Amino acid sequence: MSTRAYWTDSWNPVTGCTPCSPGCDHCYARAMADSRLRGKFGYPEERPFQPGVVHPEKFALPLTWRKPRLVFVGNMGDLFHEQVAFPVIQQVFRTMRACHLAGLGHIFLLLTKRPARMLEFFERAAEQDFLAPNYWTGVTAENDRLMQERMPYLLQCPGPHWLSYEPALGPLDSLHLYLGDRLAVDGRLTDGLSWVAAGGENGRQARLSLAYDFNMAALDCALAGVPWFFKGAGSACQPSVTNEHARLDAETMRQHMPVAFDQWANVLCEGAR
Ligand code: SF4
Numbered sequence: 001m002s003t004r005a006y007w008t009d010s011w012n013p014v015t016g017c018t019p020c021s022p023g024c025d026h027c028y029a030r031a032m033a034d035s036r037l038r039g040k041f042g043y044p045e046e047r048p049f050q051p052g053v054v055h056p057e058k059f060a061l062p063l064t065w066r067k068p069r070l071v072f073v074g075n076m077g078d079l080f081h082e083q084v085a086f087p088v089i090q091q092v093f094r095t096m097r098a099c100h101l102a103g104l105g106h107i108f109l110l111l112t113k114r115p116a117r118m119l120e121f122f123e124r125a126a127e128q129d130f131l132a133p134n135y136w137t138g139v140t141a142e143n144d145r146l147m148q149e150r151m152p153y154l155l156q157c158p159g160p161h162w163l164s165y166e167p168a169l170g171p172l173d174s175l176h177l178y179l180g181d182r183l184a185v186d187g188r189l190t191d192g193l194s195w196v197a198a199g200g201e202n203g204r205q206a207r208l209s210l211a212y213d214f215n216m217a218a219l220d221c222a223l224a225g226v227p228w229f230f231k232g233a234g235s236a237c238q239p240s241v242t243n244e245h246a247r248l249d250a251e252t253m254r255q256h257m258p259v260a261f262d263q264w265a266n267v268l269c270e271g272a273r
Pocket of ligand 1: 016017018019020021023024027028029030075076077078113
């Protein structure tokens with residue numbers, strides 16, 4: 001939600017948001033709405049990034065895409081913001097279901113920093129006819145504390161589940177607890193994380209991210225057999241990671257950053273003895 005989703009197609013039937021987390025400080029969507037989009041394409045002239053702005057003309061857009069796409073839902077806001085009414089969210093799900101029924105093959109990625117409200121939506125929506133199996137639910141976590149806060153809600157939502165570790169502002173020491181097929185949450189078995197995407201901040205005000213933190217998270221994913229997608233280290237990563245290292249998998253990272261990786265692997269081996 002905070003950076004350009006260059007790796008997917010974006011679909012924004014609802015836009016706008018308010019900051020709720022340190023990761024929001026340099027929100028890409030807000031910067032875009034406040035500048036290039038202000039007063040255009042359905043973004044209000046006054047408060048262009050106000051939450052809950054509905055773009056009716058966008059609701060059926062995925063139905064016009066005839067080839068299967070990976071679709072990021074709402075990278076210009078947070079679909080589960082408190083000011084987006086549940087009937088509006090239902091409309092989004094109706095389109096996703098229609099795509100499924102039409103056999104279009106799209107996969108929709110949902111991402112929020114408000115997983116409690118996403119869970120509330122699913123609890124109210126249970127057994128209703130607008131749900132379909134063609135979406136993944138995800139949360140953003142920029143550090144370990146926020147991941148621990150948000151994951152219990154996410155894991156009670158329908159899966160598959162994914163995590164956006166972006167902007168990475170601290171280590172994810174607990175990540176290994178949430179990876180894998182079967183986890184116990186509130187006495188129920190559920191799927192853990194099936195995919196982790198990560199990245200650092202870009203731009204003049206970019207905050208520090210550590211290659212070591214990326215490396216450890218990638219290693220956790222590798223050990224659990226969970227795909228890791230490295231979007232890029234950002235412009236303030238230490239030690240710096242060149243662009244050619246971006247978007248590589250954990251094995252390639254291992255080759256480029258052998259010291260950090262091997263040190264961590266040794267720690268793991270020591271702990272296992
Ligand atoms: S939750 Fe996402 S869209 Fe909303 S302000 Fe934060 S970064 Fe921006």
